[in-house]
Amino acid sequence: MSSIIVVGHKNPDNDAISAAVGYAYLKNELARRAGEEAVFEPVRLGPLPPETEWIMGERGIEQPRLIESVPEGAKVILVDHNEMLQSVDGLNTDDLVEVVDHHRLGGLTTAQPIRVNVKPVGSTAAIVAREFEIEGVELPESIAALLLGAMLTDTVIMKSPTCTPVDVDQVNFLADKLGIDAVEYGMDIFRTRGGEDKMPIA
Ligand code: MN
Numbered sequence: 001m002s003s004i005i006v007v008g009h010k011n012p013d014n015d016a017i018s019a020a021v022g023y024a025y026l027k028n029e030l031a032r033r034a035g036e037e038a039v040f041e042p043v044r045l046g047p048l049p050p051e052t053e054w055i056m057g058e059r060g061i062e063q064p065r066l067i068e069s070v071p072e073g074a075k076v077i078l079v080d081h082n083e084m085l086q087s088v089d090g091l092n093t094d095d096l097v098e099v100v101d102h103h104r105l106g107g108l109t110t111a112q113p114i115r116v117n118v119k120p121v122g123s124t125a126a127i128v129a130r131e132f133e134i135e136g137v138e139l140p141e142s143i144a145a146l147l148l149g150a151m152l153t154d155t156v157i158m159k160s161p162t163c164t165p166v167d168v169d170q171v172n173f174l175a176d177k178l179g180i181d182a183v184e185y186g187m188d189i190f191r192t193r194g195g196e197d198k199m200p201i202a
């Protein structure tokens with residue numbers, strides 16, 4: 001079977017890349033559980049933001065491959081976006097198999113029904129973390145730290161107006177699992193961007 005890429009939007013932020021890595025991991029685990037080939041590959045459309053590079057370095061997570069267009073013959077899962085304009089070059093919606101996102105729907109049309117998981121929450125990472133729970137797949141500490149980091153950046157450490165009780169629950173769940181303080185972890189993450197002026201008001 002050919003590969004299925006899991007890709008966030010262009011000019012990727014921490015959520016776009018972390019959600020892709022986390023979701024590809026989950027899909028591969030589900031495939032193995034079903035006795036199928038693990039063909040899901042997280043990819044990215046631009047450089048890693050500094051905080052993503054830091055978390056991946058700390059946790060020993062392999063950086064997703066940089067691509068410029070859809071690889072020949074690959075199917076596609078979109079995360080953290082659903083609008084063609086923000087998406088990977090060369091995307092044919094016939095090759096789209098799934099969307100996992102927390103943004104407004106932007107006019108996507110497909111020839112076949114696809115799996116769509118869109119929720120009005122603070123980050124795609126929160127949706128992905130919840131899917132691990134729903135599917136009963138063990139979340140490794142490395143992926144938990146990555147997803148928690150993305151939840152904290154997208155919600156500006158739970159201060160953004162987009163942050164919902166679902167996000168707070170997921171943040172607390174993962175921070176407990178990792179045995180760390182979520183707000184302190186969030187501040188460490190924002191510090192990697194450099195410049196105190198970019199720090200969220202605690
Ligand atoms: Mn994003």
Ligand code: MN
Nearest residue numbers: 015080123124
């Ligand atoms: Mn996001």
